[in-house]
Amino acid sequence: MSSASEPIKGLNELAKAKGPPPVHLWNPPFCGDIPMRIGADGLWHYMNSPIGRLPLVKLFSSILRLDDDGKYYLVTPVEKCGIVVDDAPFTAVRMRVTGEGREQIILLETQVEEEVAVSAEHPLRFADEAQTGGLKPYVMVRRNLEALVSRALFYDLVALGAEEDEWFGVWSSGQFFPMKKIADVQF
Structure with missing residues (x-):
């Protein structure tokens, strides 16, 4: 028989490991939705109260998954809980650029201190804002x-x-990421 503290113990061990856990490989049972929401500003909330502890937000973000049904879940090896995401689960809040022109590399860092280099693996996309x-x-x-x-x-x-x-x-990492057709740009 398992104890109620086993999922928490497992999360603590995940937090100590390097890199995000393989949530895409886990298929635990759905346990229902929990009152957690990521606002459009990237702020995490639990029961309508902001989660102010960055280590806790980082832990939750490491087990976040977007499934084919278009819903976001926090996933551990033993449970899967639905959460609400207003826009995107992360917000890029810092930027560094190395190099220039076609050779430049744009590095973006999220609110949970995860940095990615804009590239084919981490592409930029530009959506129309209605x-x-x-x-x-x-x-x-x-x-x-x-x-x-x-x-x-x-x-x-x-x-x-x-x-x-x-x-x-x-340009970033030798790739061009188009924003808008020049004919459509208004200055």
Whole structure:
């Protein structure tokens, strides 16, 4: 018979391990939805109260998964609980750039201190924002989980922009990530 503390013990061990756990390989039973939400600003909430402890948020983010049904779950080897995500589960809040032009590498860091280099493995995409007519940039962080690039960093990305084959976009890791057709850009 298992004790109620086993899932918590397992999470603590996961937190000590290097890299995210292989949640994509786990198929535990669904245990229902829990009152956890990730706001559009990247802030995690439990029972409508912000979770202020970064180590706890990092732990939860390490077991987050987006399934084919379009829902987000916290997944351990023994249970799967549904949560609500308002926009994207992560927010890119810091940026570093190495190199210049086509050779530059854009590194984005999330609110849970996970850094990715914009590349084929971690592409940027730009979605139309219906309310404003503008764009919302996203970067793939891991396993179908994206980060919304903060507005301030979006301006920094635009400043790095270049024209390529009638498109305005940015270069990173030897790849061009188009934002918008030049004919559609309004200044």
